Amino acid sequence: MTLATENAASSTASREAVERIDAEAVNTAGKRQPLYAPRKKIFPKRASGQFRRFKWLIMFVTLGIYYLTPWLRWDRGPYAPDQAVLVDLANRRFYFFFIEIWPQEFFYIAGLLVMAGIGLFLITSTVGRAWCGYTCPQTVWVDLFLVVERAIEGDRNARIKLDAAPFSAGKLAKRSAKHLIWVLIAVATGGAWVFYFADAPSLFVDIATAQAAPVAYMTIAVLTATTYVFGGLMREQVCTYMCPWPRIQAAMLDENSLTVTYNDWRGEPRSRHAKKAAAEGRTVGDCVDCNACVAVCPMGIDIRDGQQLECITCALCIDACDGVMDKLGRERGLISYATLSDYNANMALATAGGTETINPDRVRREGGGLSDKVAHFHWRKIFRPRTFVYFGAWSLVGLVMLYALLTRDRLEVNVLHDRNPQYVLLSDGSVRNGYTVKLLNMIPEPRVILVSLEGLTGATMNVVGLDQPDDRSAAVPVDPDRLREVRIFVTLPADRLSEADTSFRFVVEDKASFESDVYRASFNIPEGSR
Amino acid sequence: MSEKEHIDEVSGVSTTGHEWDGIRELDNPMPRWWVWTFYATIVWSIGYTVAYPAWPLISDATRGVLGYSSRQELTTTMEAVSAEQADLRAAIAEKPLDEILADETLRRFATAAGDAAFKVNCSQCHGSGAQGSAGYPNLNDDDWLWGGDIEAIHQTIAHGVRFDGDDDTRFGEMPAFGDILSRDEIRQVAAHVVSFTGTPSDPALAEAGAQVYADNCASCHGDAGQGDVTFGAPNLADAIWLYGSSEAQIAAQVRQPRHGVMPAWQERLGDPTVKQLSVYVYSLGGGE
Numbered sequence: 001m002t003l004a005t006e007n008a009a010s011s012t013a014s015r016e017a018v019e020r021i022d023a024e025a026v027n028t029a030g031k032r033q034p035l036y037a038p039r040k041k042i043f044p045k046r047a048s049g050q051f052r053r054f055k056w057l058i059m060f061v062t063l064g065i066y067y068l069t070p071w072l073r074w075d076r077g078p079y080a081p082d083q084a085v086l087v088d089l090a091n092r093r094f095y096f097f098f099i100e101i102w103p104q105e106f107f108y109i110a111g112l113l114v115m116a117g118i119g120l121f122l123i124t125s126t127v128g129r130a131w132c133g134y135t136c137p138q139t140v141w142v143d144l145f146l147v148v149e150r151a152i153e154g155d156r157n158a159r160i161k162l163d164a165a166p167f168s169a170g171k172l173a174k175r176s177a178k179h180l181i182w183v184l185i186a187v188a189t190g191g192a193w194v195f196y197f198a199d200a201p202s203l204f205v206d207i208a209t210a211q212a213a214p215v216a217y218m219t220i221a222v223l224t225a226t227t228y229v230f231g232g233l234m235r236e237q238v239c240t241y242m243c244p245w246p247r248i249q250a251a252m253l254d255e256n257s258l259t260v261t262y263n264d265w266r267g268e269p270r271s272r273h274a275k276k277a278a279a280e281g282r283t284v285g286d287c288v289d290c291n292a293c294v295a296v297c298p299m300g301i302d303i304r305d306g307q308q309l310e311c312i313t314c315a316l317c318i319d320a321c322d323g324v325m326d327k328l329g330r331e332r333g334l335i336s337y338a339t340l341s342d343y344n345a346n347m348a349l350a351t352a353g354g355t356e357t358i359n360p361d362r363v364r365r366e367g368g369g370l371s372d373k374v375a376h377f378h379w380r381k382i383f384r385p386r387t388f389v390y391f392g393a394w395s396l397v398g399l400v401m402l403y404a405l406l407t408r409d410r411l412e413v414n415v416l417h418d419r420n421p422q423y424v425l426l427s428d429g430s431v432r433n434g435y436t437v438k439l440l441n442m443i444p445e446p447r448v449i450l451v452s453l454e455g456l457t458g459a460t461m462n463v464v465g466l467d468q469p470d471d472r473s474a475a476v477p478v479d480p481d482r483l484r485e486v487r488i489f490v491t492l493p494a495d496r497l498s499e500a501d502t503s504f505r506f507v508v509e510d511k512a513s514f515e516s517d518v519y520r521a522s523f524n525i526p527e528g529s530r
Numbered sequence: 531m532s533e534k535e536h537i538d539e540v541s542g543v544s545t546t547g548h549e550w551d552g553i554r555e556l557d558n559p560m561p562r563w564w565v566w567t568f569y570a571t572i573v574w575s576i577g578y579t580v581a582y583p584a585w586p587l588i589s590d591a592t593r594g595v596l597g598y599s600s601r602q603e604l605t606t607t608m609e610a611v612s613a614e615q616a617d618l619r620a621a622i623a624e625k626p627l628d629e630i631l632a633d634e635t636l637r638r639f640a641t642a643a644g645d646a647a648f649k650v651n652c653s654q655c656h657g658s659g660a661q662g663s664a665g666y667p668n669l670n671d672d673d674w675l676w677g678g679d680i681e682a683i684h685q686t687i688a689h690g691v692r693f694d695g696d697d698d699t700r701f702g703e704m705p706a707f708g709d710i711l712s713r714d715e716i717r718q719v720a721a722h723v724v725s726f727t728g729t730p731s732d733p734a735l736a737e738a739g740a741q742v743y744a745d746n747c748a749s750c751h752g753d754a755g756q757g758d759v760t761f762g763a764p765n766l767a768d769a770i771w772l773y774g775s776s777e778a779q780i781a782a783q784v785r786q787p788r789h790g791v792m793p794a795w796q797e798r799l800g801d802p803t804v805k806q807l808s809v810y811v812y813s814l815g816g817g818e
C-alpha cells in the first residue's frame with residue numbers, strides 16, 4: 001500500500017530526489033551536548049513559505065514602529081511639545097498622542113505592564129511562544145542581521161564554505177562589509193531610542209553636529225553595542241542561555257496550546273528509501289530525513305526531537321517541511337502548529353494506543369492522504385477556562401485604566417499643613433494656621449484657578465504675595481502644565497475659637513472648564529481655647 | 531570523601547562525593563563566562579587599587595595614581611554649586627532689602643538660604659519653626675517688639691538686642707519697680723495691665739492701678755498700653771505675652787523685669803546672610 005501511494009504521487013519527486021542537507025542540530029535527543037560544550041556555529045538557511053512571509057510583514061511593521069514613532073508629530077498647542085510619543089525626563093512628563101502623564105500618574109504605566117504580562121499569558125496559553133517567534137526584538141533584529149548576512153555572504157552553504165575558507169582578501173572584504181552594515185544598523189537602533197526622549201528633529205541635528213548631551217551619545221553607544229553583540233554575534237545564545245522567557249513561557253503552556261510540533265505519528269519511521277523499505281515489507285513515514293527543517297532553524301535545533309526549550313516557535317521549519325511535502329505531493333503539516341492533546345490522540349492512533357511502534361499506515365486513508373480519524377486543531381479550543389480567566393483579568397485592568405484615564409482630574413490640589421508651629425496666636429487674639437497649597441494645572445494651557453475656603457465660618461484667608469479682593473477666596477494664575485505652590489494663611493478670629501468646627505475644605509475650581517478638586521483640611525487652635 | 535569517583539547515572543556527570551539521604555551533588559564545572567567574569571574582576575581590582583585609594587597603611591592609605599578623594603569631590607561639588615549661585619548671592623549682597631523682596635527669584639533664594647541659616651544660628655532660642663517660647667519671641671506672629679517691617683527686622687538681626695559687643699544694638703530696659711513701687715502698687719498696676727485685654731481679678735484694684743500706670747509706665751508702654759517699638763516696650767494691650775499673661779506673672783515682671791539678650795549677627799555671619807535671615811523671618815508671617 002505504501003508503494004501504491006508512492007506511485008500515486010509519481011507526478012511529484014521521489015524521496016531520493018529530495019536533496020538531503022548535511023545539517024546537524026546543535027543539541028539533539030540522540031546526542032546530548034554536555035552543558036558546557038563550546039558553541040556550535042549555526043548557518044540558518046533561508047526559508048520561504050507562508051510563515052516566512054508573515055514574519056517579513058511583522059518585521060517590517062515592528063521595525064517601522066520602532067524607527068518612525070519618534071518622528072510622528074501631534075499638535076498640543078503652544079505650551080507643550082508636538083512630538084506624538086515623548087518621554088520628557090527633564091520636565092518629568094510622558095506624552096502619548098492625546099495622553100499626557102505626570103509622574104504621580106505612573107500607575108498607568110504599571111497598569112500597562114500588568115496588561116502586557118497577562119496578555120503574554122493569554123497569547124502563550126493559546127498560540128504558544130508567539131512572542132518569541134514573531135515579535136521579540138531579539139528575534140526581529142537577528143532576522144534583520146541574517147538578511148544582511150545572506151545578502152553579502154550568500155545562503156547556508158556559501159556561508160559554511162566561507163567560514164571554513166582560509167583567510168583571504170575576499171573573505172576579509174565580505175566579513176568587514178557584513179560587520180560594517182551590522183554596526184550601522186546597530187547605530188540606527190541605538191540612535192532611534194534616544195529620539196523617544198527629546199524632540200527628534202532637533203536632537204537629530206544636535207547629534208549630527210556633535211552638540212547633543214553626552215548622555216545621548218552614551219545611550220547610543222550602549223545600545224549600539226548590545227544590538228550588535230546580541231543580534232549579530234550572540235543570536236540564539238541569548239534565547240537559550242540569557243533569556244528568562246523560555247523558562248517562564250514553557251510553564252504557561254498546557255495540552256491545548258499551539259506549539260510547533262513534529263508529527264512523528266505520520267513522519268516515522270523516517271526514511272530516504274521508500275522502495276527499498278517496501279521491498280523489505282516495511283512501512284515508512286512521511287519524513288524523508290532531508291534535514292531541511294534543521295537547516296532553516298535559527299536556533300540550530302532539530303524539531304523532530306520534540307518540544308524543547310530552545311525552540312522559539314518561529315515556524316520556519318514548518319515552511320521548510322511544507323516545501324518538501326509539496327514536492328513529494330503529500331499533505332502539508334508534517335511539522336505544524338499542533339496542540340499536545342491532538343498530538344497525543346494522533347500518536348495513540350498511530351501506535352494503536354501505545355502498544356506498538358509508530359505505524360503511519362494507521363493514520364492514512366486507503367489510496368493516500370490522512371485518515372479522517374486524525375485530530376486537527378479546532379479554533380474552539382482557544383476558548384478554555386484558562387484563557388477566559390486571562391482575558392477577563394486583562395480586560396479588567398484595561399477597563400479600569402480606561403475609566404481612570406477618561407475620568408481623571410487635570411486640576412488637583414495638594415495641601416501641607418504647617419506643623420511647626422501648629423498655629424500662631426496673633427496680637428488681637430485670633431489664631432492663624434499656615435498651609436502650603438500646591439495647585440496642579442495638568443493641561444498645557446495657562447489657567448486661573450480659584451481657591452476658596454469652605455466651612456470654618458468667620459475665618460479669612462490670605463494668599464501670600466497675591467492681590468485678593470475677597471478674603472475667603474483668591475484667583476491664582478498657574479502656568480500651563482505646571483504646579484504652583486502658594487502659601488495660604490487662614491485666620492480665625494478670637495470670638496470664633498470656642499465654637500468653630502475645625503475641619504474645613506480648600507476648594508479649587510477652574511471656572512472655565514468646571515473642573516474642581518477639594519482638599520479636606522483641619523485647623524489647629526490652642527489647647528484650652530474651647 | 532568517597533573513595534572512588536561516583537558518576538551520576540542520569541546525567542553522566544561525576545558527583546562531589548557528598549551525599550544527603552541519597553541525594554548527591556553533581557560536580558558540574560563553573561560556566562565559563564562565570565569563571566572569566568571572576569578573573570576579570572580580579573584584574574579589574576588590581577587596576578582599581580592602583581588607580582584609587584585602597585591599601586590601608588599605618589596612619590594613612592595608598593593614594594592611588596588618579597589622586598581621587600571623596601573629600602575633594604565634595605569640595606568640587608560645593609564649589610560648583612556656589613559658583614552657580616554666585617549671581618544670586620552677589621545680587622543679594624548688592625540690592626537693598628525691598629528690591630530683594632520685589633524680585634521673585636531673589637526672594638525665594640533668600641528665603642531658602644535664610645531658612646538654612648536660621649536652623650543653624652537662631653533655632654536654639656527661637657525654635658526650629660521660629661515659634662519661640664517663654665522669653666523668646668515667636669517670630670511668626672504680628673507682634674514685634676522692635677518693629678516688624680523688613681528694615682526693622684534686619685536692624686535687629688544685624689545688631690542684636692541689648693548686646694554688649696555692638697554699639698548699634700537695640701537697647702531698652704525696664705527699671706525694676708520692686709525698688710520703686712510698693713507691693714500694693716505693683717499688684718494694682720498688674721491688675722490694671724490685665725484690664726487692657728481681659729478681666730482683672732478685682733476691678734477696684736485695677737482702678738487704683740490706673741494712676742500708678744500713668745505715672746510710671748505710660749511713658750514707655752503708652753497710655754493705652756500699646757507699647758513703643760523704639761524702646762522695645764511690649765504692647766500690653768494685645769494677646770501676646772512674652773513672660774506670661776497672668777496677674778502674678780505680670781507683677782513679677784514689674785517687680786524684677788527679665789530682659790532677653792540677642793547677639794548681633796552682622797559681624798559673625800556677614801551682611802548677605804543677615805539679609806537672607808531677614809527675608810526669611812519676614813516671610814514667616816507672610817510678610818506683614
Ligand code: SF4
Pocket residue numbers: 260293296297298299300301302303310311312313314315316317318
Ligand atoms: S525548531 Fe522550528 S520553530 Fe523552533 S526555532 Fe527551530 S525553526 Fe523555529
Ligand code: SF4
Pocket residue numbers: 262267286287288289290291292293294304320321324334335
Ligand atoms: S521533518 Fe520535513 S523538513 Fe525535516 S527532515 Fe523530515 S521531511 Fe525534511
